[in-house]
Amino acid sequence: MCGLVADFPPSERALLEPQEIRSIAVVPIFSNNAWWGFLGFDDCVSDRIWSAAELEALKSAAAVLGAAFAQKRSEAAERQQRLLAEALRDTALALTGTLSFEELLDRVLANAQRLVPSDAASLFLVEGDTARVVRTRGYAERGLERMAASLTFRIPDNYNLATMMATRQPCLIRDVWAIDGWQDLPTSHWMGSYLGAPIEVDGEVIGFLNLDFAERDAVPPEGPRLLQAFAAQAGAALANARLYQALEAQVARARQLALDLMHAQETERKAVAQELHDEMGQALTALLLNLGALERRLTKTADGRTLKHLAEARWLAEQTLGRTRTLSLDLRPPALDELG
Numbered sequence: 001m002c003g004l005v006a007d008f009p010p011s012e013r014a015l016l017e018p019q020e021i022r023s024i025a026v027v028p029i030f031s032n033n034a035w036w037g038f039l040g041f042d043d044c045v046s047d048r049i050w051s052a053a054e055l056e057a058l059k060s061a062a063a064v065l066g067a068a069f070a071q072k073r074s075e076a077a078e079r080q081q082r083l084l085a086e087a088l089r090d091t092a093l094a095l096t097g098t099l100s101f102e103e104l105l106d107r108v109l110a111n112a113q114r115l116v117p118s119d120a121a122s123l124f125l126v127e128g129d130t131a132r133v134v135r136t137r138g139y140a141e142r143g144l145e146r147m148a149a150s151l152t153f154r155i156p157d158n159y160n161l162a163t164m165m166a167t168r169q170p171c172l173i174r175d176v177w178a179i180d181g182w183q184d185l186p187t188s189h190w191m192g193s194y195l196g197a198p199i200e201v202d203g204e205v206i207g208f209l210n211l212d213f214a215e216r217d218a219v220p221p222e223g224p225r226l227l228q229a230f231a232a233q234a235g236a237a238l239a240n241a242r243l244y245q246a247l248e249a250q251v252a253r254a255r256q257l258a259l260d261l262m263h264a265q266e267t268e269r270k271a272v273a274q275e276l277h278d279e280m281g282q283a284l285t286a287l288l289l290n291l292g293a294l295e296r297r298l299t300k301t302a303d304g305r306t307l308k309h310l311a312e313a314r315w316l317a318e319q320t321l322g323r324t325r326t327l328s329l330d331l332r333p334p335a336l337d338e339l340g
Contacts, residue, residue, distance in 0.1 A: 118211035192216040197231040273332035
């Protein structure tokens, strides 16, 4: 668009004449086929007629600017994708490398803030209709870490959590104090804006990823998309870690049951060994003494056959006593009591 302002419609002149503009030439700037803005010349001294060369130069400048803006957006998008890929990879490495649920929570928050820089972050896990804070970052510097870590929210009573639970989409609040349903807590007095994303696994919301900003309208434009993409992958990692944690707990319970069973068996073996040693051992010893005394008494009066039967009985009693002592030691070796 170009020409003398005096030839423009009254509505146009009302905007330009107060600025003392007498002649104007304006071309649009397009970037990736989307209108970005305009570039123009104003002459406030004379009624200038713009030449074709001047208009072509203006068009060329607008085209160069449009291409530069497109390249800048492309580079920014590429950088964001790279950050997202690095955050997802680091979270996956935390899962496959340590399989520690606590360490994974720390990695998730650290990578969320790396992807969308914020002043503080927190991670909630859903338990029924409540959300419990399981990890925080950035609250220790404000002396609020212990208070924040102890919070539990009822989801239907919390504006941002209820919104995310209902829509399954990120919740962006540019000014938290302009929201009627915002909960005024000691841990949020310093906040100006907020961004949260639901953590969903197999169609079920298992938690919420929250980023807090001290300034109003501080959430970057790409923040909701990036946080939602990261939350989806983090949800899978958290679900796998929780499954592994549950499996570890089951293995620990099975191991404890095995130990309890072993202790019970050892207690029973000790009781049986004690019974063999004390009761049967003493009874067999007494039997041997009686047989020996009887054999000595009948040596001169009894016939050979009787003495032979007595000797066999005494030998059998000795063998039984020896076998009983061996069995008692096998059931409860002394080393168990001496060495542990």
